[in-house]
Amino acid sequence: MAVTTERPTLRDELPRVQPVRRSALRVMPPIGAAIGRSRPKWERAYQRRLLVTDFLILVTVLLGSQRLWIGLDASQNVASAGRAAAVPYWAATLVLLAVWLLALKLADSRSSRIIGSGFAEYTRIADASFRLFGLVGIVALLCQFLPARGYIVTAFPVGVVLLVASRWAWRQWLRRQRGRGRYLVRVLLVGAAASVDHVYDEFRRRSYLGFEIVGACMPPDASGTGLPLPRLGSFEEVAAIARRERVHAVALAGSAELPPEAVxxxxxxxxxTGVDLMVAPAITEVAGTRIHTRPVGGMPLMYVDSPAYEGGKKATKAAIDFGVACVAILLSAPIMIATAIGVRLTSPGPVVFRQQRIGLNGKAFNVFKFRSMRVGADAELATLLKDQGTDDKPLFKVENDPRITRFGAFIRKYSLDELPQFFNVLRGEMSIVGPRPQRAEEVALYDNAAGRRLLVKPGITGLWQVSGRSDLSWEDTVRLDLYYAENWSLxxxxxxxLWTVKTVLQSQGAR
Structure with missing residues (x-):
């Protein structure tokens, strides 16, 4: 009997796979399914206040311009040429109001990332408004509408000025609230100890930004920061810690321990988590106008422009200095005459005091001031500095200076003693705004970094004047003057x- 054998097929040789029920399938979700931002509770309320303020300002400006140039008569129409349909002015005002508010919205002028500091908030308002101004002109030309010129010319500039002024006023209110510990943004710092220290110091120095540092995440083998910051964990735990601490942003401090893959x-x-991610670069004290970013292969490159010490900006600044000095001398002439009489009547000696200071590129010049000290005060300086133990420091200032006369203390309080320096500006030796001019003995103690202050003309006022004046330490004075020298703009x-006027009237830090 013949035995036949069937040759197994390929299908029979394959292993049998049990069918899998659909409910048993588990697909691993991708890392970080995006959700909405984790906004501070105060953010939306503050933005609504800005919106209401913008609305009220624009309504007032547009209706005021219409009332001034056309009147509020509902029958008044926008003049037209050709066959263009007549449009009532009240309808044009309503449309312009809605479009202007939309332009501010599209420009993101109420973004939480720009409110509270910097010029971005103001520039976005101005840019959106004047773009809208150009758009209205184009539409009016194409549709052959002829609106009253005064209506347009008045509404837009006045609207921009009032919008910027209102944002400035709200910013002052916000900064006062932040000084009381309210309206803050909770931030978690991530990086090596040294980098965390640096970023923490920058945030603390600029408390008006409203950053509340809740703690830091550092490598396991990192040493302590020496700062009042709790160490909350390592890099691998950043997301969990951010969620647990309910932070609104994580700031990555640049360091070698944070390679690109980890970031x-x-x-x-x-x-x-909805938490914002901020990256703090190693470079600091650079103005935003000098920074440009460019993505290259998925890697953002940061360009930093060199400081502008020459060229058209410098010539423009010199021309403005000359004009402002001429106007200031004319306006302050009665005050200078009264001050000169006061100096003459209250103490013996010359009215105007001349002292050698070091200016642009290390060139010496004589600075003019109304005399506020007794005659021979310079000869006493070395002894007074030695007695208080500061004769080796570049900033020569004496605490409770006994050389200052009673009338001298008054004119120093309101900076009246510096009014003759406008003549130094006319002579080209000083600028209206710049680093404070210092004596040759102080400049002799400069290091290379401090010497960069001499790359620009010294000024009658400057960042040091609006940031504490005589209350500042030498380190803070150098930091502010270097920032100005490298980042100045008109x-x-x-x-x-503007801040100088406020500071002088409040006599902050004057001695």
Whole structure:
């Protein structure tokens, strides 16, 4: 009997796989499914206040311009040429109001990342408004509308000025609240101990930013920071700690212990928490106008422009200095005459005191001041500095200086003694805004870093004037003067002048 054998097929040789029920399938989710931002509770309320303020300002400006140039008569129409349909002015005002508010929204002028500091908030308002101004002009031309010129010319500039002024007022309110420990942003620092120390110092120095540091995450083998910061964990625990501590942002302090792969993984993990990720670069004391970013192959490169010490900006600054000095001398002439009489009547000696200071590129010049000390005060300086133990420090200031006369203390309190320095500005030896001019003996104690203060003209006022004046330490004075020397701009000069008026009137730090 023949036996037949069947040759196994390939299908029979394959292992049998049991069917898997769909409910048993488990797909690992991707790291960091993104959710909405973890906003501070106060953020939305503050933004609503800005929105209401913007709305009220624009309503007032637009209706005021209409009332001034056209009137509030509902029958008044925008003039048109050709066959363009007549548009009532009240309808044009309502449309312009809605579009202006939309432009501010699209410009992100109420973003939490720009409120409270910097010029971005103001520039976005101005940019959105004047872009809208150009758009209105184009639409009016294409549709052959002829709105009253005064209505447009008045509404837009006045609206921009009032919007910026209102944001400034709200910013002052916000900073006062932050000084009381309210309206803060909770931040977790991540990095090596030295990097964490540096970022913490910068945030503490700029308390008006509202950053509340809750703690730090550092490598396991890192030593303590020496700062009042709790060590909450390591890099691998950043997301869990951020969620537990309810922080709003994580600040990565640049360090070798944070390689690119670790930074990217931390970013992935934070996506599922709604926490913002901030990266603090190693470079500091650089103004935003000098920084430009460019993505290259997924890696953001940061360009830092060199400081501008020459060129058109310098010529413009010199021209503005000359003009402002001429106006200031004319306006302050009665005050200078009264001050000169007061100096003459209250103490013997010359009215104007001349002292050699070091200016641009180390060149010496004589600075003019109304005399506020008794005659021969310079000869007493070395002994007074030695007695208080500061004769080896570059900032020559004497605590409770006995050389100052009674009237001299008064004119120093309100900076009246510095009014003759406008003549130094006319002579080209000083600027209106710049680092404080110092004596040759002080400059002799400079290191290379402090010597960079001599790359720009010294000023009658400066960052030191609006940041504490005589209350500042030498280190803080150098830091502020170097920041100004490397980052100065005409807009910053204007802001410093405004702050100088406030500081002098309040006589902050004057001695």
């Amino acid at each position: 990217r993984r931390i970013g992935w993990q934070l996506e599922s 807009l910053d000069d204007f802001v410093i002048l």
